[in-house]
Amino acid sequence: MIQPGLYHLLFISAALFFIGVYGFFTRRNLITMLMSIELILNSVNLNFIAFNKYLWPEKMDGLFFTVFIIAIAAAEAAVAIAIIINLYRSHHSIDVENAEDLKY
Amino acid sequence: MTIGSEILFYLLAGLTLVCGLLSVTTRQIFRAAIYLLFSLIGVAGIYFWLQYEFIAAVQIVVYAGGIAVLIIFSIFLTHQAGEKMPKQKTERKIFSALAVFSGFALAMVQVYQHEFITLNHEAPSPTVRDIGRQMLNVEESGYALPFEVISMLLLAAMVGCIVIAIRERKITNIEQGTLNDEIKKLKNGDKTKI
Numbered sequence: 001m002i003q004p005g006l007y008h009l010l011f012i013s014a015a016l017f018f019i020g021v022y023g024f025f026t027r028r029n030l031i032t033m034l035m036s037i038e039l040i041l042n043s044v045n046l047n048f049i050a051f052n053k054y055l056w057p058e059k060m061d062g063l064f065f066t067v068f069i070i071a072i073a074a075a076e077a078a079v080a081i082a083i084i085i086n087l088y089r090s091h092h093s094i095d096v097e098n099a100e101d102l103k104y
Numbered sequence: 105m106t107i108g109s110e111i112l113f114y115l116l117a118g119l120t121l122v123c124g125l126l127s128v129t130t131r132q133i134f135r136a137a138i139y140l141l142f143s144l145i146g147v148a149g150i151y152f153w154l155q156y157e158f159i160a161a162v163q164i165v166v167y168a169g170g171i172a173v174l175i176i177f178s179i180f181l182t183h184q185a186g187e188k189m190p191k192q193k194t195e196r197k198i199f200s201a202l203a204v205f206s207g208f209a210l211a212m213v214q215v216y217q218h219e220f221i222t223l224n225h226e227a228p229s230p231t232v233r234d235i236g237r238q239m240l241n242v243e244e245s246g247y248a249l250p251f252e253v254i255s256m257l258l259l260a261a262m263v264g265c266i267v268i269a270i271r272e273r274k275i276t277n278i279e280q281g282t283l284n285d286e287i288k289k290l291k292n293g294d295k296t297k298i
Contacts, residue, residue, distance in 0.1 A: 004113040006222055010215050012117050012150070016124055016143075018208040023128030025200035026192050031178055032133060035140045038171060039124050042147050045163075053154050055220060057227030060238055064247050066159055067239075070166050071254050075261035077171045081178045082268040088182045089271075 009050035016043035030084045030094040034077065041073045113153055120146030131188045133179055141172040155229040 002008075016039055023036030045066045052062025088094050091101075120143050127139035144167040151160035242248045 004110060006220055007215065008113070008117070009150070011212065012120060014208055014211045014215070015121055016147075018204045018211075019121070019124045019128055021207070022200055022204045025203070026197055027128070028192070029133065029189055031175060031182070032128070032136055032189070035136060035175060036128055038140065038167070039127070039143065042144060042167070045159075046147060046150065049151060049154060049156055049159060053156070054222045057223055060230050060235060061245075063156065063159060063230060063235065064239065064250070067162060068250055068254055070162055071258065074166050074170060075258055077174060078265050079261050079268070081174055082265040085178060085181055086268050094182050 006050055006054040009046065009054075013043045013046040013050065016040075016046065028096050030087070030096060030099075031081075033096070034080050034084070038073065038077070041069060045069055109153070113150075116146050116149040116153060119143075120150065131191070132186075133183055133189055134176070134185075137172065137176050137179055140175070141168055144168050144172065157229070158232055158235055 020036045020039035020043065023039065024033055027033050027036060048062040048065045048069075052059065056062070084094055087099055091098055093099075123139045123143035123146060127136045127143055130136050130139065144163065148160045148163040148168065151157075151163055238245065239247045239251055
């Protein structure tokens, strides 16, 4: 068995990122698209932590970036869910195909 | 590094990736949320494996505790129980999978071609005391300004959520009629009722 190192973590992070991108492409439901965004943000966090651990172990900058990304993701999820529930109230659907009033 | 630790790493990686994949492919939205929860817990386990306990704890508290519950709540508010999402077009799935695979392959080729200079010495994992000191430090390499900016962002998000969630009070026709009557009475100087 190969000893896990930086490349393994980068592989996991890239795979998680592209899984999120796949979900973002194929889903047409706003909540599941939000879930895909969460997956993408998690992969970015994992990347920061991996680089911090293996390339600059005596510093903590990657760790702080991760903490701030988590805070921003929490704020973003809260606002997005408020918008989604408001959209459901007015349109009775949270499908992106039905939410096209702003287009014209 | 022991064998047990390696096995643990591969188990955590498998949990994260398999649950993430199931989360974006399942057609039942509630199951998607639960798979997402397990994927986030797997990422937290990887942080524990890397001995970044503080980040792992934050991940569990904020993601698994906060965001997952928020998502499940909003699913309950907007979906009927047991309702399946409509099937997607096959060509859309195929083309998305192709785009994603080529992007992943490109990224991995770039990563494996690049030689990272990894340090072999074991640095002590950062303690909460170190993290707190550097986060609120106003000197060089301190993170006091981003900390304050994030606090303003969280306040703005909170106010924004409240503003979005306020339901405008709709005035019905009957109410409008009584309102007009009241105004007429006021104009006529009839203040006995009020």
